[in-house]
Amino acid sequence: MRTFRGGLLIGLAVAVAVAVVAITYERYDTKTLKRTIRRGEVLCGVNTGLPGFSIPDDKGNWTGFDVDFCRAVAAAIFDDPTKAKFIPLDANERFKELQNRKVDILSRNSTWSMSRETSYDLYFPAVAYYDGEGFMTPRSRNIDSALDLNGSKVCVQAETTTQLNLADYFRANNIKYQEMKFAKLEEVIKAYDTGQCDTLTADVSQLYALRLNLGKPGDHVILPDVISKEPLAPVVRERDDDWMLIVKWTLYAMINAEELGITSKNIDEALKSKKPDVMRLVGTEGNYGEELGLTRDWAVRIIRRVGNYGEVYERNVGSGSKLGIPRGLNQLWNAGGIQYAPPIR
Numbered sequence: 001m002r003t004f005r006g007g008l009l010i011g012l013a014v015a016v017a018v019a020v021v022a023i024t025y026e027r028y029d030t031k032t033l034k035r036t037i038r039r040g041e042v043l044c045g046v047n048t049g050l051p052g053f054s055i056p057d058d059k060g061n062w063t064g065f066d067v068d069f070c071r072a073v074a075a076a077i078f079d080d081p082t083k084a085k086f087i088p089l090d091a092n093e094r095f096k097e098l099q100n101r102k103v104d105i106l107s108r109n110s111t112w113s114m115s116r117e118t119s120y121d122l123y124f125p126a127v128a129y130y131d132g133e134g135f136m137t138p139r140s141r142n143i144d145s146a147l148d149l150n151g152s153k154v155c156v157q158a159e160t161t162t163q164l165n166l167a168d169y170f171r172a173n174n175i176k177y178q179e180m181k182f183a184k185l186e187e188v189i190k191a192y193d194t195g196q197c198d199t200l201t202a203d204v205s206q207l208y209a210l211r212l213n214l215g216k217p218g219d220h221v222i223l224p225d226v227i228s229k230e231p232l233a234p235v236v237r238e239r240d241d242d243w244m245l246i247v248k249w250t251l252y253a254m255i256n257a258e259e260l261g262i263t264s265k266n267i268d269e270a271l272k273s274k275k276p277d278v279m280r281l282v283g284t285e286g287n288y289g290e291e292l293g294l295t296r297d298w299a300v301r302i303i304r305r306v307g308n309y310g311e312v313y314e315r316n317v318g319s320g321s322k323l324g325i326p327r328g329l330n331q332l333w334n335a336g337g338i339q340y341a342p343p344i345r
């Protein structure tokens with residue numbers, strides 16, 4: 001009886017030890033790709049609600065440019081864009097939660113800056129959207145240049161690059177203003193919409209998005225001035241190279257597909273193409289996808305399920321959307337913009 005009880009105790013101790021090792025491994029395994037495949041879904045940190053970029057409808061279905069990028073990563077890995085799970089993160093918590101492994105990737109209007117890479121131990125693999133900070137004012141103020149904002153009350157969200165640029169710009173131009181800083185986006189919008197402040201500053205793409213949610217969107221103008229560089233990029237943890245490469249090349253596959261004229265509609269024809277660049281992208285020549293830890297048809301999966309860069313841009317924030325933001329800098333390099341993907345070869 002005693003040996004039976006002893007055996008039981010040893011068995012229990014071994015089971016507990018195995019469970020502890022398994023949990024620790026799951027938590028501290030730095031290989032996000034392995035963890036993602038094991039889990040069967042990509043955990044994606046997105047904005048709490050920004051039309052055109054990431055917003056849930058009343059049934060909890062997310063749409064937007066940043067959302068589609070995560071779906072493209074899920075398509076590359078699982079051939080299934082629905083294998084992306086969206087976790088809303090506000091400006092303050094986003095980088096900490098990525099570090100804490102709450103998400104595998106941040107796809108959330110986040111500006112790539114040097115200090116964010118160095119001080120948070122994070123990595124911004126490639127620029128998904130070239131943006132810059134701007135201003136919105138009520139049309140009734142009749143202001144058409146940021147240099148005429150003297151004496152304004154400017155609403156801004158804390159823990160953003162926006163807040164720092166605002167101070168720099170007004171100081172450099174010797175313009176007086178009153179900063180009205182809020183922790184939450186809802187507070188910023190409410191303060192602007194109720195007239196507590198008479199100017200709202202954010203990245204220009206975000207001004208287009210936020211204007212849609214105001215009481216009377218037509219009563220507000222976005223000034224032409226752009227006061228900063230805001231290269232918005234997905235973010236991953238450092239020292240996780242396999243994962244970083246998948247995120248980086250998912251974006252580059254979408255940009256290269258647009259450059260080569262391959263869309264979600266004509267992808268089957270592209271599979272029959274004899275053009276070397278097309279063949280390498282769609283995997284009928286070479287084994288680029290396998291070298292990434294995926295399959296040969298990884299890019300086909302992205303393009304078929306989600307689309308090329310231009311398709312994603314236009315339907316979410318461009319001409320096919322309520323935002324209607326001109327392509328501008330986000331046009332391809334050979335069409336007047338600066339979106340430029342290294343070649344797949």
Ligand SMILES: N[C@@H](CCC(=O)N[C@@H](CS)C(=O)NCC(=O)O)C(=O)O
Nearest residue numbers: 048090091109110111160161185206
């Ligand atoms: N690109 C800037 C600004 C990004 C940002 O967080 N903007 C605010 C204002 S539009 C936002 O998206 N807030 C949503 C939230 O915190 O829930 C940055 O990376 O700091």
